[in-house]
Amino acid sequence: MGKLRGNLLPPALAILFSALLCGIALVVSGANPLRAFGAMVSQVGEGTTAVDIVNSTGVYYIAALAVAIGFQMNLFNIGVEGQYRVAAVVAAVFGGSVALPPGIHALAIILVAAVTGALWAAIPAILKVTRGVNEVISTIMMNGLALGLAAYLIRADVFGELRGNNIRTPEIPSSGWVPGIPLGSSGTVFGLVFLAAALGIGYWVMMNRTRFGFELRASGESSTAAAAGGVSAKKMILVAMLLSGAIAGLVSMPEILGRDHTYNLNFPAGIGFSGIAVALLGRNHPGGIALGALLWAFLDKSGLALDNVGVSREIVTIMQGAIVLSVVVAYEVVRRYELAAEQRRVGRQLGTVEPVGGAA
Amino acid sequence: MSSSTSADLPAAIGDPEGPPAVVLSGITKRFPGVVANSDVHLSVRVGEVHALCGENGAGKSTLMKILYGMQQPDEGTIDVAGERVHFRTPADAIKVGIGMVHQHFMLADNLTVQENVVLGAEALHGIGGKARKRILELAGRTGLSVDPGVLVERLGVADRQRVEILKVLYRGAKVIILDxxxxxxxxxxxxxxxxxxxxxxxxxxTFLFISHKLDEVRAIADSVTVIRRGTTVGTADPKAVSSRQLAEMMVGSELPSPETRESTVTDREVLRVEGLALVAQEGTRPVLDGIDLVVRSGEVVGIAGVEGNGQTELVETIMGMRRASAGHVVLVDAEGNAKDLVKLGTLARREAGIGYVPEDRHRQGLLLTQPLWANRILGYQTRRPTAKGAWLDIAGAKQDTQRIVEEFDVRTPGIDVAAAALSGGNQQKLVVGRELSGDPVLLIASHPTRGVDVGAQALIWDEIKRARAAGLAVLLISADLDELIGLSDTIKVMLRGRLVADADPNTVTPEDLGSAMTGAGSTSDAVAALDTPVDEEGER
Known part of the structure; x- marks a missing residue:
């Protein structure tokens, strides 16, 4: 009960606070906040918005899981952005250039994407383990490299082909597609949304039930205690980073295998950064991340309706930023409060007189 | 002498005939749900050393924080030199001449003595020649003889402490709290x-001297106030009462003793360290040099040494947290199979049968935000009852945590509370209980009772003695010489990364050990230097 409250209260407060903030911003700019929010909510029922939200949730979810694995052991993998992009190009090129039986083809593409993501993440991981290079800096730089590499790989004289105004990788034959769930005029739910869900379950099991997950969390909480307990910090950094990269590699799979069947210039950017926000919002918990991803997708897709009521849709970006900032603050406040409360509770139950904790 | 310096002192506080330097009356401090201090009375005369005694958790720290302005009392009053004062911050306390020297030094190693002293008090005498002159003036009083331009990292522990005292003097303190x-x-x-x-x-x-080392209190204090369960039990003349009486005032019961009854040492070697060496991470300076050491089944081998002489490194090298540059660490398991561990990692060494109580339970022993049962898994994540293969056995871990809580008297409302919520003594009982589970053949205990209360100390000593009687080999590192002498069957003295002397715990005194530890050379037959030829050292 208390735990649930501790977990749900901060994000609820943060969302409320940021809605308030955006409301004020709207009023200041002369718009009616109620009308704007109303338009966003009613937009969910329009056209393919609902399905778009679900699809988008799946993509954000995978990205956030990749970030969360790093967070669990105090690694800040900002490089999800670059990892999924490189993985997307390589997997699309691979998928478009091999012929395999249906099913196996798709599986092979997914595997290639995961391995590519892991390899791209291996560079900052190895740099950190061997040379102590801060992963924040190296992954940011790898993001820049990823953009350039992707642009190079899809050039017409390398692996890509020119189609009208667009450059893209060769189309993946239908044996490599992953069918979705068609809902008529409402759109089609990506089949790989279920991959996202499965990853979430796997993530929970790994973190909470396996030795590896325990070692990961232990190193994240206290590398010194983990070392004394026989956990090799370097090994954990390497494995966590590779795993994070592998999952990041899967971010583009729902869209490429479910709709686009190719990597082209219109490939979505920024999902890796949204993943960081969603992981923070969901506090690295698979359930929390799911809610966070849903909220993010809702804001993204429903925000489109704001143009119809004459409100700039950039207000959504303000709101997303405000949510992340306030949720981080709120979690910290609640965490400190709860720790103090627990210490008091223990003290009370035991009848000791001093607030406990540490040597006097 | 006092007349020449009295010009520095505020008239009222410096007059031994005047009102008491500090009077605390009726101090009560409540934290939500607990009362940390209740109706505390304390009166400190000008120019005396007043000791404040009590177990850890008795409320000494809270009281001193109130006197130093770090916390405000809910009830009660503070008078300094006869005037009622209200402190909102330590700055207010410093203003009326109260200074505090913390137990853990608050010095920046990479700054000079002068910079450390002046830091935060630049307004007093600037940061240049005037400040230096003032520091030199005051340094004499603290017995500090180093140049103010020396980096603090070059100073020994005693000199660092003098720098701390110098800091409070520089800020004009006349009443000094020593924690x-x-x-x-x-x-x-x-x-x-x-x-x-x-x-x-x-x-x-005037000094307020916080301690629970009763012999020291009796040696230095002019009067002693005992605090128990948040309230003052009484004030006594330390010359008139015995340590035992004082201790009984403190705990309300008899004082535990680390004394072991009879020797249980066998001739079966469990740990054999041969020629172990370690070089510093930066450069080639040897941190450990040619360490030879044998611990037998049923034997407690104590390592004495001033902190920083390689004890931490020795333990961490034996545990595999640091890579030895030379030498062997051989462990003999219960079946008599010898195995050289020197190439293995920490986990493999633990699995081979080493239990490890690290010196800093917060940094190395516990995952503070995790529940107790998750802490039971740490270090045992590959073994039953806490794991099955690659999977954690959470039910098993919880069950075994419950066992530890009961057997080691860990005072906790349950095993689901975070480790951070327990008091230091109970955290340490949990760590010791964990490290004694899984049938270890060797226990490495670094400062196993540092910063724990008398009750927990007695329990931990009892458990170590019991495990020793059952054949456990123990390597004990402690700064508490009474503990070291009381528990050990053999004592080795460590100095600058080498084992320099053997001592017989039956005859050695803390003073003998102390001089061997500082390298002053032994003055007693109980301490035998190890520079003698090999054949004269009975044990190799």
């Missing part, structure tokens, strides 16, 4: 500190 000042010192340094305190006392300074 367990002797915890980090060897006996000789304690004597020097006491000499310094007596000298300063003659110059009119």
């Amino acid at each position: 367990e000042p002797t915890a980090v010192l060897v006996p000789q340094e304690v004597d020097e500190l006491f000499a310094t305190l007596r000298g300063m006392q003659e110059q009119g300074f």
